[in-house]
Amino acid sequence: MNSTHMLLFCLRERLLDSDVISLACFLVEDLRASSPADLSHDEYQTAADWLRTHTRHRPEVAIICGSGLGMLADTLGCQESFAYSDVPGFPQSTVQGHAGRLVFGVLKGKMCVCMQGRFHMYEGHTLSKTTFPVRVFKLLGVKTLIVTNAAGSLADGLQPGDIMIIKDHINFPGFVGLNPLIGPNDDKFGPRFPAMSNCYDKELRCLATEIGKQLEITGLMREGVYAMVGGPNFESIAEARLLHRLGVDAVGMSTAPEVVVATHCGLRVFGLSLITNKVVKTYEDSDSVNHEGVLEVSRLRSVTVQQLVTELIGKMDINNNGPNDAGTKF
Ligand SMILES: O=P(O)(O)O[C@@H]1C[C@H](O)[C@@H](CO)O1
Numbered sequence: 001m002n003s004t005h006m007l008l009f010c011l012r013e014r015l016l017d018s019d020v021i022s023l024a025c026f027l028v029e030d031l032r033a034s035s036p037a038d039l040s041h042d043e044y045q046t047a048a049d050w051l052r053t054h055t056r057h058r059p060e061v062a063i064i065c066g067s068g069l070g071m072l073a074d075t076l077g078c079q080e081s082f083a084y085s086d087v088p089g090f091p092q093s094t095v096q097g098h099a100g101r102l103v104f105g106v107l108k109g110k111m112c113v114c115m116q117g118r119f120h121m122y123e124g125h126t127l128s129k130t131t132f133p134v135r136v137f138k139l140l141g142v143k144t145l146i147v148t149n150a151a152g153s154l155a156d157g158l159q160p161g162d163i164m165i166i167k168d169h170i171n172f173p174g175f176v177g178l179n180p181l182i183g184p185n186d187d188k189f190g191p192r193f194p195a196m197s198n199c200y201d202k203e204l205r206c207l208a209t210e211i212g213k214q215l216e217i218t219g220l221m222r223e224g225v226y227a228m229v230g231g232p233n234f235e236s237i238a239e240a241r242l243l244h245r246l247g248v249d250a251v252g253m254s255t256a257p258e259v260v261v262a263t264h265c266g267l268r269v270f271g272l273s274l275i276t277n278k279v280v281k282t283y284e285d286s287d288s289v290n291h292e293g294v295l296e297v298s299r300l301r302s303v304t305v306q307q308l309v310t311e312l313i314g315k316m317d318i319n320n321n322g323p324n325d326a327g328t329k330f
């Protein structure tokens with residue numbers, strides 16, 4: 001008996017009020033529809049096979065570009081690109097600053113695939129669709145995932161234009177059951193109960209800090225905790241204060257589901273947030289954030305982010321797949 005059958009049984013036996021039952025059934029269906037379990041292994045495989053037959057690139061590194069940071073894809077050598085609409089199973093990007101192209105190419109001698117535009121939960125995509133490309137990358141042979149995003153800062157030491165290397169995250173939607181791993185586990189991708197204590201690879205974080213020194217941008221860089229909220233609205237002042245008190249350094253509307261799915265299937269992950277705005281925390285402050293401002297700051301710093309990511313890819317050891325690799329079947 002599944003949860004819906006159980007609720008219907010309660011209704012028949014008059015154990016629960018019918019309105020409560022309808023609401024609960026709706027929520028159960030909704031949760032089920034938003035988990036990767038609503039996609040079969042074949043759907044990921046079909047996308048991976050399609051890409052294998054349409055490009056000779058065999059990427060080892062995948063990069064997901066955050067809002068306004070898609071220009072990184074333009075720096076890849078020997079490029080081949082595909083509109084998301086052409087790739088079987090890929091959803092569409094609907095947000096300004098997310099072009100909706102998958103770009104294959106070479107960066108510092110390493111084969112890469114770059115998402116010029118990501119999918120967000122607030123666009124109405126299920127979490128399985130939001131994270132779909134990550135599992136496709138795994139099937140393509142990718143070993144390392146680099147995620148970037150635009151985020152608002154709560155930490156006093158983080159200013160617009162700064163780069164925060166993500167040390168850890170808080171997946172707030174996961175607290176209320178919006179986790180991409182909910183549903184039957186696909187053992188071919190990873191274990192039922194994956195650890196998340198090493199989800200942002202320490203060695204890559206140290207390497208990025210070293211590269212920051214060489215690029216003379218240490219003044220712009222620090223490590224911190226990223227929190228994902230559902231969006232699409234930015235934070236109220238009370239929400240901002242709550243996040244600040246909880247120890248969140250930067251807040252955004254993406255990344256955590258991708259990283260959870262990547263860690264589940266044994267990918268090594270590096271993440272960075274480009275701080276595009278300070279989150280307003282006082283009622284006296286008349287500032288307010290908007291998406292155009294976010295994109296503007298992203299574009300101003302995109303070259304610096306590109307340099308950091310490019311050097312990191314050049315210097316990373318592609319064969320060290322970090323501590324999360326043990327559970328995968330590939
Ligand atoms: O894709 P990311 O996380 O970079 O996008 C951030 C969060 C919202 O999508 C948008 C708000 O401006 O930027």
Ligand SMILES: Nc1nc2[nH]cnc2c(=O)[nH]1
Nearest residue numbers: 150151152251252253294
């Ligand atoms: N939630 C959230 N996402 C962002 N993305 C860029 N800036 C912000 C912000 O201030 N809050």
